[in-house]
């Protein structure tokens with residue numbers, strides 16, 4: 042059995058829902074994981090924002106206009122009155138539930154209940170639509186089997202057992218539909234796996250059933266070798282190692298959520314990135330082997346802050362780095378890149394939230410300087426240190442760009458460069474010209 046996950050744009054209109062229905066029913070008995078229709082989760086966040094601000098009129102207006110969009114979609118999707126009534130009843134119930142929060146106290150807990158409605162509606166629509174076409178479609182309610190533990194980590198044993206019980210219960214189904222993104226927490230409350238989390242759902246589900254493959258269907262034909270928003274003539278990469286895909290997803294490639302790789306990697310399940318608009322394109326296969334001696338792709342991560350701590354006392358000292366890192370740990374701020382020298386260390390972070398506190402504490406250990414508005418340019422491929430020439434090719438491409446930090450050797454798959462925001466597009470283009478288009 043495969044897991045096939047479709048993102049928001051893939052189910053973003055009546056026409057798209059029909060396309061996906063056609064696609065999934067021609068590929069056998071699989072588990073289909075859906076996101077909310079595109080734009081819905083953002084609108085639900087907006088509604089919650091009005092409710093936090095006690096702007097009830099703003100919330101109601103936004104709810105009404107979203108509801109109207111759903112009514113129009115349902116109208117286009119269903120011809121048979123019986124099924125139309127059934128889906129309308131479900132969707133109306135979701136909107137009335139959202140409306141019920143305009144009367145009372147509004148907290149994070151209520152917000153999560155609102156955010157869950159997007160995936161509940163898209164899956165209800167798909168499930169009933171498939172039944173209207175004559176398929177035995179069974180709903181696997183994510184809120185009944187996807188659960189996180191007290192550390193907000195997925196409870197994989199629970200997911201496995203509960204999901205298997207549901208699959209057994211609907212053993213004679215032609216196809217299974219389930220929600221991405223949403224789950225319950227350790228206390229049984231409605232929660233989610235963070236924005237973009239339906240890729241993670243797909244991977245967790247794939248791991249739970251030991252799927253033959255996890256397919257992530259989006260609106261682009263795989264992971265591209267550079268960012269198509271800034272570079273012309275980018276191409277889909279055929280294969281990536283799990284580690285390469287993890288680096289790219291973390292350092293900016295938007296097509297795949299970074300959390301998605303780990304469950305697939307641990308269970309050795311191939312992940313394939315495919316395009317709903319071009320279902321026959323071969324996409325990108327992510328697995329535990331890959332073409333060697335090749336640089337595969339470049340990605341960029343924005344809004345990076347570089348911090349340098351220089352200390353005369355670092356000379357021959359041990360324990361200095363520990364003290365520095367402890368400060369970041371105290372403020373729960375992950376470090377992306379590091380570079381060290383005899384007299385100082387530079388690190389980069391992607392989150393300004395605790396910057397002032399961090400800088401205050403760091404000043405106890407040395408002279409601190411900060412560069413904001415930086416970008417990490419991450420070059421990914423077979424970069425094992427014994428291979429010659431790959432690092433120099435990447436460096437050579439950037440010879441006319443000021444580089445603030447370089448990180449290489451942390452893994453066999455990546456070199457990262459930290460550059461100024463203004464130089465990002467130029468750097469991405471120079472890397473494509475020199476690494477892929479020569």
Ligand code: ASP
Nearest residue numbers: 076082222236237238239
């Ligand atoms: N609907 C959720 C979001 O927009 C989850 C997802 O699509 O992955 O973030």
Ligand code: MG
Nearest residue numbers: 048237240296
């Ligand atoms: Mg996504």
